[in-house]
Amino acid sequence: MSDSVETLPRVPLFSPGRIWVLASSTFTQLVRMRTFYFLIVFAILVAAASNLDLLYTPAQKLRILKDASFGAMSIFSWLFAIAATAVLIPRDLEDRTLYTILSKPVPRLEYLLGKLGGVMLTIGVALVVMQVLFTGFLFFREVTVLASERQYLESQGEMSAADIQVQLDLIRAQGVQWQLLYALVAIFLKASVVAALTMLVSTFASSTLFTMIVSSIVFMVGHFHKLAAGYWLEEFGDSLFTKLIIKPIVMIIPDFRVFNVAENVVGGEPVSAAIMLSLTGLAALYVAVYSAVALYLFIDKEF
Amino acid sequence: MKLNRIVKKALTALAILLLFGLAKSPFENGLSRKLQEAKLIAPIPAGGLGGLIGQSTFLAVLGGLRPLVGIYTTLHAFDAWSFKEWDTVERDYAIITTLLPDDIDSWKTGAWHMAYNAAASELYDESVPPTVRKRNGRAWIIKGVEYLKKGIEQNPRSAVLQHELGDIYRQQLEEPCLAAKHYKLSMEGDYPKSFAQRFYAYSLARCPGREREAYDLLMRIYHDPEEKRTPSVIKRILELEEKLNIPAANRIPDPDPDLEILRRYPNAKLD
Structure with missing residues (x-):
């Protein structure tokens, strides 16, 4: 008896390999749900925005293309993070895949991290594809806008070559820039926090709909609760209501506005690597704590 | 028994989240301040958009969709412009520049609509008596001026906005001294136009009491x-x-x- 126990292979307590297998299968599962069809809509939107030829200045034409594209990326990422994460555990239950996985030596932590990793991988891949598509359109638009603007300014004969160059540089500042990748990272970080939050909700939720509604509400409230709290603190001071309701809400709900840097980075504001590092650290902290709490609620959950 | 366990777990989870909230708050608040200082996130005053947009739009603005709301409002303003709904154009540009205060082009376009398009529309509106037309037209020019001044407050280094203000004073209000003042300020701003100095000189030449200064400058240019x-x-x-x-x-x-x-164009009108 003891001999047969000794011959069993030892299973590591924590295995990144197993998490990767779960994450990649989740990715495949999500791809099979035709998630990437959204890219067709995105391509149409970017093409439409790049051909929007109202009475805009050349720089405005590029800015509108960037705003529309990053707006679409942002909506896709948080909407997908909520919807995809909310359906994953219930679907595994429905397909009985969950029983197969958990009956094997797979710790529940790895299961949760694998699922979350799969959602983040899907969002990451989708964002990269969208960024490539968008950069192509923006580059093409920048080249055509610069050429026509140069031709126009030269034909007017009023500006010196140096002055024309300044005008063209101002337009170029709204074109393809490395800084735009920071905006992409910020969108991804925000989506990751939303996904981790949704996973936490789904570990105690009674239905997919409940998970989606609660996560969406927390996501929305997370954008203005600090603003509202400021008003309430002014109105109610240090009352019992403030202490028991307002302050805990402000503490528990994440401040999603800090991840909105993409808006202004797209507008041309410079962002330092230190700030991006701080944002990444904050997002990682949220994901880690939400995953830990999710595990605490999920670890002895009976199915 | 099972219910007790669930409640206990839920309370523990809440306590963990609360402790985490307490621990991360100073860092998060500090980061938020830093981002506002670096102009990476816009501080939106609660009353800043009051009355201008609906609640759902306000939520969209806070929810990271500020540029999209900006685009929508720009398209709305364009539509209003085609129908000569000047009040709507004015309100839309107030929203756009509240959402995107650093967008120089929007300040410039908004002021152009008010000081030129809306003003001209009023001036040529034959359904009202000429005196009223003139007064209404001037009112829109003044709105354009005030709008640009707000833009300059937000973007004090913008040569473009100073130049635009100079143009309105010169072309629409015929105030050469004020035009000269703003052309001069545009020369000192970021990315001034190379012809800003000439425009400064032209306006100075028409400003009573500053003719000598204008003459010296024009001779230098000459x-x-x-x-x-x-x-x-x-x-x-x-x-x-x-x-x-x-x-x-x-x-x-x-x-x-x-x-x-x-000699070339005998019927030309000269100022």
């Missing part, structure tokens, strides 16, 4: 090989030579450009 010796430069110098009684020996030899224009 002799500067880097500057264009435009017909307007010559015309203003000729005018100032008369006004300042410049001795014949010091006068420029160029003929009056207006005579040349009239």
Whole structure:
């Protein structure tokens, strides 16, 4: 008896390999749900925005293309993070895949991290594809806008070559820039926090709909609760209501506005690597704590 | 028993989240402050958009969709412009520039709609008496001026906005002294137009009491090989030579450009 126990292979307590297998299968599962069809809509939107030829200045034409594209990326990422994460555990239950996985030596932590990793991988891949598509359109638009603007300014004969160059540089500042990748990272970080939050909700939720509604509400409230709290603190001071309701809400709900840097980075504001590092650290902290709490609620959950 | 366990777990989870919230708050608040200082997230004052947009739009603005709301409002303003709904255009541009206060082009376009398009529309509105038309037109020009001044407050280094304000004072309000002041400020801002100095000089030439200063500047421009010796430069110098009684020996030899224009286009109207 003891001999047969000794011959069993030892299973590591924590295995990144197993998490990767779960994450990649989740990715495949999500791809099979035709998630990437959204890219067709995105391509149409970017093409439409790049051909929007109202009475805009050349720089405005590029800015509108960037705003529309990053707006679409942002909506896709948080909407997908909520919807995809909310359906994953219930679907595994429905397909009985969950029983197969958990009956094997797979710790529940790895299961949760694998699922979350799969959602983040899907969002990451989708964002990269969208960024490539968008950069192509923006580059093409920048080249055509610069050429026509140069031709126009030269034909007017009023500006010196140096002055024309300044005008063209101002337009170029709204074109393809490395800084735009920071905006992409910020969108991804925000989506990751939303996904981790949704996973936490789904570990105690009674239905997919409940998970989606609660996560969406927390996501929305997370954008203005600090603003509202400021008003309430002014109105109610240090009352019992403030202490028991307002302050805990402000503490528990994440401040999603800090991840909105993409808006202004797209507008041309410079962002330092230190700030991006701080944002990444904050997002990682949220994901880690939400995953830990999710595990605490999920670890002895009976199915 | 099971219910007790669930409640206990839920309370523990809440306590963990609360402790985490307490621990991360100073870092998160500090980061938020840093981002606002670096102009990476916009502080939106609760009353800043009050009355201008609905609640759902306000939520969208806070939810990271500020540029999308900006685009939608720009398209809405364009639509309103085509139907000459000037109040809507004014309100839309107030929203756009509240959402995107650093967007110089939006400040410029909004002011252009008010000070030129809306003003012209009122001035040529034959359904009202000429006196009323004139007053209404001027009211829109003043709105354009006030709007640009707000834009300059937000973007004090913008040469473009100062130049636009100078243009409105020169072309629409015929206030050469104020026009000169803003052209001068545009020369000191970021990315000034190369012709800003000439425009400053033209306005200065029409500003009572500053003719000598204008003459000296125009002569510098006239002799500067880097500057264009435009017909307007010559015309203003000729005018100032008369006004300042410049001795014949010091006068420029160029003929009056207006005579040349009239020779080519006999029906041309000259100012």
